[in-house]
Amino acid sequence: MSAVVPSREPSSPRIIRAEGEQPLFAPGDRVRITVRFPVGHYRVPIYLRGRTGSVEKVIEPVGIDNEEEGFGRNAGTKRHYYRVAIPLSELWPGYAGSYRDALHVEIFETWLERN
Numbered sequence: 001m002s003a004v005v006p007s008r009e010p011s012s013p014r015i016i017r018a019e020g021e022q023p024l025f026a027p028g029d030r031v032r033i034t035v036r037f038p039v040g041h042y043r044v045p046i047y048l049r050g051r052t053g054s055v056e057k058v059i060e061p062v063g064i065d066n067e068e069e070g071f072g073r074n075a076g077t078k079r080h081y082y083r084v085a086i087p088l089s090e091l092w093p094g095y096a097g098s099y100r101d102a103l104h105v106e107i108f109e110t111w112l113e114r115n
Contacts, residue, residue, distance in 0.1 A: 021062065023080045023109070029055045030115040031084060033107060042067050044111050052115045053086035059106060067108070079109040 025031060035050045036042075043066070059081035068077070085102040089095040 021078075023058045023082075025055045025058070025080075025082055025109075025112060025114075027055050027057060031055055031082070031112045032115040033084075034111055034113055036111075038067075040071060044107060047091065048086065048105065048107075051086050051090050053084045053090065053102070055082045056085050056104065057083040059083060063108075065108065065110065067110075081106045081108055082112065084112070 030052065031054065032052045033044060033048050033050065037046075062078040062080050065077050065079055083104055083106050085104050087099065088097060088101045088103060089099065091103060095101070
């Protein structure tokens with residue numbers, strides 16, 4: 001999937017970005033961490049799967065999908081990491097602290113979906 005991004009200069013050709021070069025999410029976007037149980041070691045703790053939060057930051061530059069790379073798959077595909085704030089009340093029902101309290105975690109793009 002590639003996105004055509006118009007150049008800033010009218011006389012230059014249109015730039016076609018490769019898959020993964022443009023972040024799928026932006027700060028402020030509401031996201032849900034997908035629920036999957038792949039075999040092997042993966043970098044999203046089970047207690048975070050299925051939880052919702054909001055993107056705080058897009059981590060640059062893009063990174064190699066180390067989960068796939070670790071199993072000899074991937075061939076260097078790059079995607080973004082995102083810093084996501086998950087309200088503590090989302091993790092612990094009945095949490096009595098401030099509604100602003102959150103867990104801040106960096107999550108790879110393949111684990112996120114729009115909420």
